[in-house]
Amino acid sequence: MPLNYEDQINLLTDILKNHQADCCGSPSEYEQLGRLVKSLTLNCNIDQSVKSVLKEIEEYSQNGLNSTNINQHIENYQMTLSQWVSSFKNFS
Template sequence: MTLSVNNQLTLLHDILDEHHLDRSASIAEHQQLKRLVQAIMDNNHISDEQLLQYLQEIYHYGQQGENASSQTDHISSNKNNIVNWISAIQQTNLK
């Protein structure tokens, strides 16, 4: 089953929200973030330049998270970014 871009953004939002609230994540979750962001960007349904920039940042966050020695520190150091990303995803209204 293929997820729509809205479904993918909702899933991305939920994963980031869990990172923000729990201050923890697994390497597999970071890998999933990367795959999800890549799928969204490959779909070419995003025209919002700010959201596209955030998606690139989230991908980079996922890459860093895969290799972080401390997930708690990695997430804490990206706390403000995560809040901004979540907010931008919430404001996205794709048809």
């Protein structure tokens, strides 16, 4: 069963919250973020402001996958993770 828009946003937000709270993650989480972003950007009804945040998250995900130290990468993004989580609260 495919996830609807709200489910995808909730899952995306949950992963970002976990990265923010735990300061650690895994390659599979970055891959999941990438898949969610791609799916959400295909939604024609999505607001442009959401698309710009999704583009940033896609870059974060790709950089995390290519990082030699995933936990340091997450630590470097702590402030940004907080901003993204807050922005999704405003979009929903």
